[in-house]
Structures are given as C-alpha cells and as structure tokens.
Amino acid sequence: MTDVVAGIDIGGTNSPFGFVDSDGKILGKGSIRTSDYEMFEDYLAALLKEIAESANAVKDIRVIGYGIGAPNGNYYTGSIDNAPNLRWKGKILFSEMVKSKTGLPAYLTNDANAAAIGEKVFGNAKDMNDFIIVTLGTGLGSGIFCGGQLLYGSTGFAGELGHTIVVDGGRQCGCGRRGCLETYASATGIVKTVNELLGNNSYTSSLKGKENIDSKFIYDAAVAEDKLALDAFEYTGEILGKALANATAFSSPEAIFLFGGLANSGKYIFEPTIKHMEENMLNNFKGTVKVLPSGLKENTAAVLGAAALCWNEIKK
Amino acid sequence: MTDVVAGIDIGGTNSPFGFVDSDGKILGKGSIRTSDYEMFEDYLAALLKEIAESANAVKDIRVIGYGIGAPNGNYYTGSIDNAPNLRWKGKILFSEMVKSKTGLPAYLTNDANAAAIGEKVFGNAKDMNDFIIVTLGTGLGSGIFCGGQLLYGSTGFAGELGHTIVVDGGRQCGCGRRGCLETYASATGIVKTVNELLGNNSYTSSLKGKENIDSKFIYDAAVAEDKLALDAFEYTGEILGKALANATAFSSPEAIFLFGGLANSGKYIFEPTIKHMEENMLNNFKGTVKVLPSGLKENTAAVLGAAALCWNEIKK
Numbered sequence: 040m041t042d043v044v045a046g047i048d049i050g051g052t053n054s055p056f057g058f059v060d061s062d063g064k065i066l067g068k069g070s071i072r073t074s075d076y077e078m079f080e081d082y083l084a085a086l087l088k089e090i091a092e093s094a095n096a097v098k099d100i101r102v103i104g105y106g107i108g109a110p111n112g113n114y115y116t117g118s119i120d121n122a123p124n125l126r127w128k129g130k131i132l133f134s135e136m137v138k139s140k141t142g143l144p145a146y147l148t149n150d151a152n153a154a155a156i157g158e159k160v161f162g163n164a165k166d167m168n169d170f171i172i173v174t175l176g177t178g179l180g181s182g183i184f185c186g187g188q189l190l191y192g193s194t195g196f197a198g199e200l201g202h203t204i205v206v207d208g209g210r211q212c213g214c215g216r217r218g219c220l221e222t223y224a225s226a227t228g229i230v231k232t233v234n235e236l237l238g239n240n241s242y243t244s245s246l247k248g249k250e251n252i253d254s255k256f257i258y259d260a261a262v263a264e265d266k267l268a269l270d271a272f273e274y275t276g277e278i279l280g281k282a283l284a285n286a287t288a289f290s291s292p293e294a295i296f297l298f299g300g301l302a303n304s305g306k307y308i309f310e311p312t313i314k315h316m317e318e319n320m321l322n323n324f325k326g327t328v329k330v331l332p333s334g335l336k337e338n339t340a341a342v343l344g345a346a347a348l349c350w351n352e353i354k355k
Numbered sequence: 356m357t358d359v360v361a362g363i364d365i366g367g368t369n370s371p372f373g374f375v376d377s378d379g380k381i382l383g384k385g386s387i388r389t390s391d392y393e394m395f396e397d398y399l400a401a402l403l404k405e406i407a408e409s410a411n412a413v414k415d416i417r418v419i420g421y422g423i424g425a426p427n428g429n430y431y432t433g434s435i436d437n438a439p440n441l442r443w444k445g446k447i448l449f450s451e452m453v454k455s456k457t458g459l460p461a462y463l464t465n466d467a468n469a470a471a472i473g474e475k476v477f478g479n480a481k482d483m484n485d486f487i488i489v490t491l492g493t494g495l496g497s498g499i500f501c502g503g504q505l506l507y508g509s510t511g512f513a514g515e516l517g518h519t520i521v522v523d524g525g526r527q528c529g530c531g532r533r534g535c536l537e538t539y540a541s542a543t544g545i546v547k548t549v550n551e552l553l554g555n556n557s558y559t560s561s562l563k564g565k566e567n568i569d570s571k572f573i574y575d576a577a578v579a580e581d582k583l584a585l586d587a588f589e590y591t592g593e594i595l596g597k598a599l600a601n602a603t604a605f606s607s608p609e610a611i612f613l614f615g616g617l618a619n620s621g622k623y624i625f626e627p628t629i630k631h632m633e634e635n636m637l638n639n640f641k642g643t644v645k646v647l648p649s650g651l652k653e654n655t656a657a658v659l660g661a662a663a664l665c666w667n668e669i670k671k
Binding site: 289 | 499602
C-alpha cells in the first residue's frame with residue numbers, strides 16, 4: 040500500500056484531482072465539472088464519490104488526506120470566501136466539510152499559495168527558504184515563502200502582489216481600484232497594452248485589425264519580430280520588473296518564479312522583467328535574486344500544489 | 356544575581372548601551388562616543404571596557420550576552436556593511452569580534468529590525484505574529500514580522516520599505532535612485548514637501564522665510580493650523596498610506612507601528628496615513644490593520660530593541 044493524498048484543483052469549470060505520493064508522483068487522477076452543481080452540498084458529494092471510485096481503481100494506494108487549491112481560498116478558515124467565478128456564494132467551509140465527511144485531514148489554500156507550496160515541496164524551490172511565485176494568468180497571483188514558511192499574514196490573505204497599486208490612477212481593475220499590478224502584468228494585461236499601442240498609428244503590426252487578440256497571438260507576433268508585440272512585452276516587463284524590485288526590498292527572496300500562461304512566453308517576458316528589476320533594485324539586492332521558470336509542469340502544477348499543501352501539513 | 360544582556364545602540368555619534376533583564380527593565384546604562392574612534396579595534400576595546408566597568412557598578416547583575424543594533428547591520432553575518440555614517444569602512448565583523456573577546460553570545464541586526472524585535476519582546480506587539488514597524492526618522496526604516504519571525508530574507512537585508520520606489524522618477528534618494536518612499540515619508544521628506552509647497556505662492560504660511568525648517572517646526576505650525584503645514588502632513592500621509600496599503604497586500608499585518616521623530620506628530624501624521632491606507636486597500640484587507648504608536652519610549656527603544664534581539668536568541 041502506498042500512502043497518497045488527493046490534491047484537488049477547484050476551478051470555475053472543472054475540478055481535476057490527482058492521487059499524489061510523498062515524492063510528488065501522480066498515481067491516478069480524475070475530474071468532475073464544477074459548473075454542473077448549483078448547490079455546494081451536491082458538488083461535494085459528487086466530488087468525494089468520484090475520488091473514492093477513482094482511488095479504488097488504482098492498485099495499492101490509500102488516501103490519507105486532502106489538499107485543496109481554490110480561488111479565494113483561506114488557509115486559516117479552510118473556506119472559500121465569495122469566489123467570483125464559482126456558483127456558490129458566501130463563505131463555503133470546504134475543508135471542515137471534507138473532514139467531517141471523510142474523517143481524514145483536509146487543508147485548503149488559494150491557487151497561488153498552492154503553486155508556491157508545490158514549488159517548495161516538489162519543484163525548484165526545495166532548498167529555498169525565501170522565494171516568491173508569481174502566476175501570470177488571467178490575473179496575477181502570488182505565493183510568498185519567508186523564512187521557510189508560506190506567508191499567510193493575520194487574515195490568511197497575504198501575498199496579493201497582483202493587487203498592489205503600481206500606477207497611480209492607472210488601469211481599472213476588477214477589484215474596483217485603479218492601477219493594480221495585474222491590470223498590466225498578466226495575460227489580460229498584455230492584451231490591454233497591445234490594444235493601447237494599436238491606438239498609436241506609428242506601428243505597422245500584424246496585430247492590427249485582428250479580433251480577439253490573446254497573449255498567445257502576441258507571443259507569436261513577438262517571435263516573428265513584430266515591433267508592437269515586442270514593445271508590449273517590454274512594457275509588461277518594465278511594470279513587472281519594477282514591482283519585483285519593490286517586492287525584493289520587502290522580503291529579499293532568493294528566487295522569483297514566473298508561472299502560468301504569460302510566463303510561457305519565455306525570454307520575451309523574462310528578459311525585460313529581469314532588466315527592469317535589476318535597474319530598479321536597491322544596491323544591496325542587485326544580483327541577489329534569480330528569476331526562474333517554475334519546476335512544475337503547467338498541466339499538473341495545481342494538483343501537485345494542492346497535494347503538497349496536505350503533505351506539508353501532515354509532515355509538520 | 357540577575358541575568359541581563361547588554362543592549363548596544365550604535366549611532367554615528369554615540370553608542371549608548373543598557374543592561375536589560377528578561378522583563379525589559381533597564382538596570383544600568385552607559386555610553387561612549389562612536390565618532391571618537393577612527394579604528395574599529397580601538398572603538399570595540401573602549402566599548403567593552405566601558406560596558407564591563409558600568410556592569411561592575413550595578414549591584415547583583417551578570418551580563419550573559421550582547422545585542423547590537425547598528426546601521427547597515429546584517430543579522431546573518433553579524434557584520435556592519437559599509438555604513439555611510441560610521442567612520443569604519445568595509446565589512447566590520449562586529450558580533451564575531453564581541454564573541455571572541457568576551458566568550459559570550461552576541462547578535463547584531465539593523466536599527467529598524469531591533470526596533471521591531473523590541474516591540475515584539477517588550478512593547479505593544481507581544482501577542483502579534485504579523486506586524487510591521489516603520490521608523491520615521493531622517494530616513495524610513497522598517498522591521499517586519501511574518502508568522503512570528505522577523506523577516507530577514509535570503510540576504511539578511513529584507514524589510515527595506517524606505518527604499519521601495521513609490522513615485523516613478525520622483526525625488527532623488529541618497530541610495531542613488533529616484534522616488535523612494537523615504538524621500539517623502541520621513542522627517543527629511545516632510546521638510547522637502549514643505550519647501551516644494553513654499554514655492555507655491557498661494558500660501559500665506561508662518562513657515563515662509565524661515566531658515567533651517569525641521570519637522571518639529573512643521574509640527575508646531577500644524578498645531579497652529581497653518582494650512583501649508585497641514586497640507587504637508589496630508590501629502591506625507593497620502594504617500595505613506597498608499598505604501599502601507601501595498602505592504603498590507605504583501606504581508607497582511609495585524610498592526611503597523613509608526614515610530615521615531617515624525618511619528619511624534621501624532622494625529623497630524625496618523626490621521627492622513629490611516630485615511631489614505633484604507634482608501635487604497637484591497638477590500639479583503641479594509642479594516643484589518645491597526646496603525647499604532649510604538650509601545651517603547653523613544654529614548655530607550657533602541658537599547659531595548661538591541662537587548663530584545665539577544666534575549667530572543669537566547670530563549671530560542
């Protein structure tokens with residue numbers, strides 16, 4: 040029998056899960072559709088049933104706990120609080136309900152924190168005590184390790200770099216304020232930058248007249264040396280690099296990992312980010328921070344991160 | 356016999372020290388002039404001699420360790436690295452030399468970190484795991500507790516909020532860059548703000564024509580309801596409040612303590628700071644952070660903080 044934990048990645052559409060051993064090997068997996076369930080109770084019953092059936096189908100494993108990564112997840116309360124992209128409103132006491140229904144330990148945190156724990160337990164940060172993971176997806180999420188511990192803060196919501204204000208009176212953010220980092224440095228943010236640059240007639244760009252531009256389009260254009268696309272990456276890297284220089288003055292990480300959609304653009308996003316970060320760094324910190332890609336594969340990172348949370352707690 | 360630690364506060368001009376018991380009571384004290392010693396070795400010999408003699412003069416105490424707060428102090432190496440306002444250049448391996456000369460444990464950190472540890476061990480943060488102390492003196496120093504630990508980061512220099520860039524291309528900072536928080540939010544920063552506002556002829560202010568304006572002058576003018584002085588506090592609070600809202604998104608502290616010269620201006624600095632912090636806070640954090648005065652008296656805080664560092668380490 041191999042002990043495994045069920046790592047669950049709750050998304051607005053799907054909830055994939057995997058059975059992960061203490062070395063980070065995924066020994067089995069499954070998924071249910073989150074959006075099929077209007078009532079949380081029905082969702083949870085279906086999820087636990089599917090997990091039990093999937094576990095039975097894998098030879099010689101025993102599920103000893105649950106780790107959950109969720110939007111607006113709060114580690115302290117184990118709850119999902121008013122997640123805008125889930126159908127269940129209010130405060131969902133998720134991990135408590137899993138515990139009471141299964142009799143097993145269950146831990147929950149938000150997606151970016153789960154990614155950070157995944158990096159620490161199974162990825163490229165195994166030997167690091169101080170690092171930051173920045174997920175550049177639709178928004179910008181972050182998980183921060185300080186002195187070997189994930190930073191939760193007094194509320195459980197610490198590590199919201201995406202909602203630090205970096206441009207006074209800048210772009211409108213979904214949070215209701217203006218100028219948040221994620222309105223610039225994210226897959227959505229770079230599209231906004233491209234649209235702004237397209238308003239500038241001095242460019243001849245392959246992106247002109249294109250509909251539904253996304254960050255993959257912009258990447259392809261950059262690879263083809265489209266000046267506008269390259270300038271959009273440069274600007275995104277400038278905003279992100281300056282924010283990372285400020286983050287370094289705060290917690291002095293050994294490394295900052297870039298993860299998610301936009302990070303897959305490789306040198307197009309890494310190079311300007313590193314350049315502007317170094318240019319804006321206090322002397323003490325220059326050259327002390329590695330900016331690295333995540334060590335986890337994007338399609339399994341969320342499940343591994345959620346599982347890592349549970350393994351981490353069990354081993355405490 | 357009462358066990359005490361010698362808390363030493365190394366300043367550019369003087370090095371006051373005190374013998375502090377485990378409850379934070381100062382049972383004796385003394386001082387030598389830092390600036391009298393061109394060579395570090397001579398300074399250290401004089402300091403340790405003075406400490407030994409002062410300790411002998413106090414009844415029934417036994418010095419069991421040394422805690423040192425110093426500009427540009429690095430906790431990891433126990434060294435003072437290129438402190439601009441000290442005469443000894445390069446890297447001074449301070450705590451190592453104290454250890455080898457006395458045979459007792461010695462710990463060193465920078466002044467703002469010592470203040471944070473002082474607040475945790477002897478001040479108003481005894482029951483807090485997550486808090487920030489901001490010292491508003493000539494510059495802006497900060498010490499940050501996360502999850503019950505002081506944040507040192509990978510380099511030992513974490514917690515440099517004074518050198519986060521808050522105004523792109525803003526005021527020239529002593530660090531060589533522009534727009535650092537401490538060029539606005541500090542005793543020096545508010546003087547710069549007043550001088551800028553004095554250039555605006557629409558004010559009739561008691562500060563017009565005054566030479567050598569300092570933050571105490573500005574405070575006195577504010578108390579007398581001088582509009583320019585009040586506007587200078589409002590602007591300082593705006594910049595500081597926004598920076599604290601961003602700091603909250605990072606570490607979600609339970610409280611932020613304001614300390615040092617400018618913090619003594621009471622409501623004139625606290626009120627605009629709190630107002631702008633709350634206005635610029637992500638919803639999750641609104642109302643979760645107390646902005647408080649330090650629980651330590653200014654004239655003993657540095658010595659108590661240095662002593663607290665040593666007590667904290669001894670009790671680990």
